[in-house]
Amino acid sequence: MHRPLPIRPASAHDHGPCSSCDARAQSVCSAIEDRDLARLAEVAVVREFGKGETFIEEGDPARDFFNITRGTVKIFKLLHDGRQQVTGFAGIGHFLGLAVSDTYAFSAEAIEPVQLCRFSRPKLREVLHDFPALEQRLLETACNELVAAQEQMLLLGRKTARERVATFLVARCRNTLPCTQPAEHVALPMTRSEIADYLGLTIETVSRTLSRFKLDRRIATPSNNEVIILDRAWLDSTAAGHTPASAISGVSRHSDRPAATIRS
Amino acid sequence: MHRPLPIRPASAHDHGPCSSCDARAQSVCSAIEDRDLARLAEVAVVREFGKGETFIEEGDPARDFFNITRGTVKIFKLLHDGRQQVTGFAGIGHFLGLAVSDTYAFSAEAIEPVQLCRFSRPKLREVLHDFPALEQRLLETACNELVAAQEQMLLLGRKTARERVATFLVARCRNTLPCTQPAEHVALPMTRSEIADYLGLTIETVSRTLSRFKLDRRIATPSNNEVIILDRAWLDSTAAGHTPASAISGVSRHSDRPAATIRS
DNA sequence: AAATGAATTTGACCTGGATCAACGGAGTGT
DNA sequence: ACACTCCGTTGATCCAGGTCAAATTCATTT
Known part of the structure; x- marks a missing residue:
């Protein structure tokens, strides 16, 4: 369960494990300069999870942030009777755990073997304080997710x-x-x-x-x-909501309007 | 359409219109100290909109941010055939327009008479640079909205x-x-x-x-x-999803499970 | 290759909520 | 008071997608 950091060939000007991270280019970490990466690596703990392992449980105290470096996880919420809503799939470079609350508002489960970096909240806060650029990247990330969430609401609702x-x-x-x-x-x-x-x-x-x-x-x-x-x-x-429900096969005979509220 | 800022009695140590703003306590603006409020007021333009007026149109270039100081607006997305999904209602103190993209990802319409502060993006960016606390508040706000959005996805999907x-x-x-x-x-x-x-x-x-x-x-x-x-x-x-679909009146005769995917 | 079990597909049928339609009530302007 | 319009309620009917059930395919193990 607790595996060591995989050994990687280090370059002459290596600044720690983060500099050779596969996910860095696609992640918020790219906001940090090479020479400062050691600082980030210090507070990061690499962890791995197998398919089906849940590593964030909704309602648990939110102690850590995560950054996915390999594999895919599903983010989801549950109703008491087992009904489940997956709110997103997070892949390489995705940042998880953004929340002000002191408990997680969602669960996260590896749907294939996953490797990720774990940051404790207080430690990440220190790093954030030292690197305002990172905070800006986080804000950007949050905004992008908000846009995606609105798009998904349109999908689910209409x-x-x-x-x-x-x-x-x-x-x-x-x-x-x-x-x-x-x-x-x-x-x-x-x-x-x-x-x-x-x-x-x-x-x-x-x-x-x-x-x-x-x-x-x-x-x-x-x-x-x-x-x-x-x-x-x-x-x-x-x-996009065009295509009036008819296809190659299948002749449409009815009024053919998709279910919706059409007004104004 | 373009009304002047309402005159308010100014206190002896007034720091501009923002210091007497009704919405300040509930808004991101509270991150700014009294003595710095003048700086915020400089870049803010007060606007009013009547019921039914759309002041953000999805797809338009995202030039401004808004902070609602009176009334309620609906945030929504449209499909080409008129189907509409309201992604949220924004009231006093709510911050609108958070998006990295250069076009708005949603529309916003006043559902009752609304007063708001408008900030141009470049100007707000300057202020953000000078007041990192404000940026932190924005990140917090974005996180809270993300949590609300996930909750709404659960509602819409399940x-x-x-x-x-x-x-x-x-x-x-x-x-x-x-x-x-x-x-x-x-x-x-x-x-x-x-x-x-x-x-x-x-x-x-x-x-x-x-x-x-x-x-x-x-x-x-x-x-x-x-x-x-x-x-x-x-x-x-x-x-919360309890209450198996029976009420005071109405005897349930069937299996009585709400529509859902129940697994694991 | 046979066996086990999980994931997926397909068919038959049912129902919650959509659609269609009619009506009632609250404003608003004349 | 009247006409008109918008909004909300209620009833009747319909159907997209859910539920139930039975294959079929896939992945693993033996």
């Missing part, structure tokens, strides 16, 4: 199942950083159940909707956890 | 209509600051339509659900825009 799944696929496609795969290739490290809990749907509806997209040649699914986008334009348009 | 309305009422009750009214008195400055767009429901469902609460003596409605909470414990419990 989009149809088809629109939700399309939105999810194109967002995943966009989030996938310029890496080895072409942009049309989307990796899905999460299960159908986790997708359902993210989109406010059931497993069955997610599955059926993906099957329908496949039938209509909008996507292909080489395996259970990857999707290839075949008709990006249609998915984009559907995600 | 709660039943009855649970949504109950959550809305008790949240309104909690948000209402210790003021003239007893806590059980909830003011609703927004229309049923705006409540519906906030809760991801239709006008009809909101109306029916409130009627049902009233019938069951959970609430009373002296007028259309105020509610008196009669059974706070039941509403709290319902909002």
